[in-house]
Amino acid sequence: DGGITQSPKYLFRKEGQNVTLSCEQNLNHDAMYWYRQDPGQGLRLIYYSQIVNDFQKGDIAEGYSVSREKKESFPLTVTSAQKNPTAFYLCASKNWSPNYGYTFGSGTRLTVV
Amino acid sequence: DAKTTQPPSMDCAEGRAANLPCNHSTISGNEYVYWYRQIHSQGPQYIIHGLKNNETNEMASLIITEDRKSSTLILPHATLRDTAVYYCIVRVDFQGAQKLVFGQGTRLTINP
Numbered sequence: 001d002g003g004i005t006q007s008p009k010y011l012f013r014k015e016g017q018n019v020t021l022s023c024e025q026n027l028n029h030d031a032m033y034w035y036r037q038d039p040g041q042g043l044r045l046i047y048y049s050q051i052v053n054d055f056q057k058g059d060i061a062e063g064y065s066v067s068r069e070k071k072e073s074f075p076l077t078v079t080s081a082q083k084n085p086t087a088f089y090l091c092a093s094k095n096w097s098p099n100y101g102y103t104f105g106s107g108t109r110l111t112v113v
Numbered sequence: 114d115a116k117t118t119q120p121p122s123m124d125c126a127e128g129r130a131a132n133l134p135c136n137h138s139t140i141s142g143n144e145y146v147y148w149y150r151q152i153h154s155q156g157p158q159y160i161i162h163g164l165k166n167n168e169t170n171e172m173a174s175l176i177i178t179e180d181r182k183s184s185t186l187i188l189p190h191a192t193l194r195d196t197a198v199y200y201c202i203v204r205v206d207f208q209g210a211q212k213l214v215f216g217q218g219t220r221l222t223i224n225p
Contacts, residue, residue, distance in 0.1 A: 042215030
């Protein structure tokens with residue numbers, strides 16, 4: 001079955017460490033997105049990529065970095081520069097047709113200890 | 114810069130229709146309205162989307178007013194599994210791309 005996979009589901013990080021969250025899709029979607037969700041809040045856009053080797057900052061990109069070397073993969077690195085990294089991170093993808101919605105992964109919950 | 118306004122919470126009896134309102138008075142002519150729902154600690158699940166015509170699928174119906182300034186999501190026969198946070202979202206053009214701008218959503222509770 002086609003879908004979007006995020007791993008790991010839970011991640012713990014020590015302060016000052018970088019950590020990379022994985023996002024893989026086999027839907028042949030061109031566009032991919034990273035969102036952050038804090039408790040009781042809606043989702044906020046971190047980064048997005050419309051095609052391979054291209055990505056753009058979203059609303060809250062500071063302290064994060066991404067790469068898009070393959071169509072299927074869009075990893076997110078949370079760097080030590082991110083002051084409040086503890087959150088629920090969601091990856092999404094979409095094709096170009098207006099007839100379909102965005103597909104979300106099941107999320108990674110990152111906790112800084 | 115969310116472009117939608119929803120009530121923070123709603124209740125509905127099991128088996129009844131759940132009608133979730135959304136205001137998007139600043140929506141532009143080419144911006145779609147999307148509805149997603151999220152059960153605790155899971156990824157958002159796509160429900161339905163539309164531009165200006167009413168839409169129906171196996172999950173729900175979407176009614177968009179003629180002026181496109183508001184819409185209503187209808188779950189025709191709500192079940193306990195429909196308890197979730199429902200997000201009404203406008204897809205906006207952003208630096209040549211398109212993105213979903215999430216608001217706070219409506220926490221829908223289906224009561225037995």
